[in-house]
Each structure stands twice: as structure tokens, then as C-alpha cells.
Amino acid sequence: MQNKPLIIDLSLPEYTIDQQPDYESIGAKIDKVLEENFIGKDVAIRALSLTDHPQLSLNEFVDIIVKTGTDKYDPNRKGVDHEVFEPYKPDFQAGFCTVGKNHFGEGADFIKKFYENVLLDRGYRLRLDLLVIYDLHQLIQADKIDKVKPDVSEHLVPYLFRFKDPEHKQKALLGIIKLLR
Numbered sequence: 001m002q003n004k005p006l007i008i009d010l011s012l013p014e015y016t017i018d019q020q021p022d023y024e025s026i027g028a029k030i031d032k033v034l035e036e037n038f039i040g041k042d043v044a045i046r047a048l049s050l051t052d053h054p055q056l057s058l059n060e061f062v063d064i065i066v067k068t069g070t071d072k073y074d075p076n077r078k079g080v081d082h083e084v085f086e087p088y089k090p091d092f093q094a095g096f097c098t099v100g101k102n103h104f105g106e107g108a109d110f111i112k113k114f115y116e117n118v119l120l121d122r123g124y125r126l127r128l129d130l131l132v133i134y135d136l137h138q139l140i141q142a143d144k145i146d147k148v149k150p151d152v153s154e155h156l157v158p159y160l161f162r163f164k165d166p167e168h169k170q171k172a173l174l175g176i177i178k179l180l181r
Contacts, residue, residue: 005066005133006037006175013181017125021115027108030131033177034099034106042136043174044094044161046071047110049126058129062176065132069169087149090142090160091169094134131177138164138172 010033015026034045048071053061064073070091085093097106114128142160144151152160163169 005170005173007062007066008033008037008175008177009180010177011180015111015127015179015181017115017127021111023108023112023115024105026111027105030107030110030177030179031105034131034133037175038099038133040098040100041174042096042098044096044134044136044139045106045110046092046094046132046134047114047128048130048132049114050129051126058178058180061130062178065130065176066170066173069163069171069173071132084152085160087144087146088142088152088157088160089145089162091162091166093156093159094132094161095159096136127179129179131179132173133175133177134161134172135174140164 010029012026012029015021034043048061050056050058050061053071056064061071065071072091095106095110110128110131114126116125118124118126139161140163141158142162151157163172165171
């Protein structure tokens with residue numbers, strides 16, 4: 001029998017994108033929750049924003065992820081830079097670490113990327129609403145399948161994942177951290 005994933009509420013009323021967030025302060029709160037709940041685990045962490053899913057509430061989105069093991073609930077929906085990653089056929093992109101070991105400032109990094117780096121991809125900022133925590137041992141790195149299409153930038157390849165057991169994606173799901181407003 002599969003264990004239910006942890007669903008964790010983290011209240012961050014100070015976290016908005018109206019002005020530059022305090023990456024370190026907010027990130028430290030995220031890191032603390034990661035360490036309290038996943039210490040020593042090898043994890044992949046997928047960061048998501050409700051902005052990309054405006055028809056769903058936070059709890060509806062969490063319910064879908066728990067039920068299916070993934071945020072990819074609409075087979076017709078294409079993610080940002082779909083064409084770039086498509087030759088690898090990844091299930092998702094995520095950061096990864098061993099929590100408490102090579103885990104240094106993951107929270108701050110996610111907050112900063114959603115505030116600054118998304119401007120390059122989208123032209124607007126996003127508020128990070130969910131961190132989906134996967135068991136890294138239930139995933140495999142997505143290698144390139146379509147050899148004709150161009151490669152992605154080499155530094156992005158390690159962040160492309162597939163589920164080892166695509167019929168039971170939920171087995172890989174360890175938890176979800178909801179970043180509450």
C-alpha cells in the first residue's frame with residue numbers, strides 16, 4: 001500500500017511579487033519545512049504557480065496532483081518552452097538535492113527564479129504557490145529521444161525527469177508544500 005504524501009501548509013503572507021521578495025528570509029522558511037519533513041531524502045522539487053492554472057484553486061490543484069502524481073492533468077496543454085524540451089519527452093522539470101546535505105538555500109533559489117528568471121521566459125513575474133516533492137529514486141533522467149531535433153542547453157538536461165513507473169506516478173510523490181498567502 002502506498003503512503004499518502006505529506007500535505008504541508010506554509011503561511012507566507014509577506015511573500016508577494018508586488019516588490020522584490022526577501023529571498024533569504026522566505027527561502028529560510030521553506031528550507032526549514034523541507035528539513036523538518038524530508039531530511040536525508042534524495043528529492044526532486046518541482047515549483048509551480050497557480051498563474052498557469054487559473055481555473056483551479058490551490059486545494060483543487062493539490063487534489064489533482066495527489067490523485068495523479070503530477071500537475072500534467074491536461075494532455076492538450078503545452079508548457080513553457082514545450083518545443084525546446086519535447087525531444088526529451090520529459091514528464092517534468094525539477095531541481096534536486098539531498099535534503100540537509102547538498103541542500104543549501106533551495107527555497108531562496110526557487111523564490112528568486114520565480115521573481116527574476118521567469119521574466120526571460122514569459123515577460124512577467126510569477127508567485128510560487130506549490131513545491132511538489134518527489135522521491136528522486138522513483139524518477140529517471142529524461143534522455144533525448146528525438147535525435148533529429150536540437151539539444152537543449154547542456155546545463156538544463158539534469159533537470160528533466162521521467163517517472164520510473166509511469167502507470168503509478170503517485171508512488172514517486174512524497175509531499176506538497178503549499179505556500180499560503
